[in-house]
Amino acid sequence: MRTNLEAPLIGMILLLTLAFTANAADPPPDGVAATVSHDAKVVGETVKHDAKVVAAAAKEGAKQVAVAAKEVAHDVAAKSKEGAHEVSAAAKRGAEKTKAAVKGAKADKSDDKPANSPAKPAQ
Helix, strand or coil, rough: CCCCCCCHHHHHHHHHHHHHHHHHHCCHHHHHHHHHHHHHHHHHHHHHHHHHHHHHHHHHHHHHHHHHHHHHHHHHHHHHHHHHHHHHHHHHHHHHHHHHHHHHHHHHHHCCCCCCCCCCCCC
């Protein structure tokens, strides 16, 4: 079953196909090529500028991170030094207590012994 619309529709498709193939073979006018070239340059410059902005921001961010890391490292070093001094002081106190305890134990032992043992009777 063919309708009355098929023939004109096929004719339009053929005409459009011919028109597109004819346009594809023709080079674009000079104005179009110049516009495309200009647009490509503008896009390239914009991308380059944006990349520089991003790089500068990343560099600034890296500097800020480095400064913060340096501050944290100094704080950690100061706290470590303080902790080491506290440990050293505690060790000295412990050594002194141990020394006093040892001296006290020696003193207690000498107190238990008689100072002068009685002389043996002469035979």
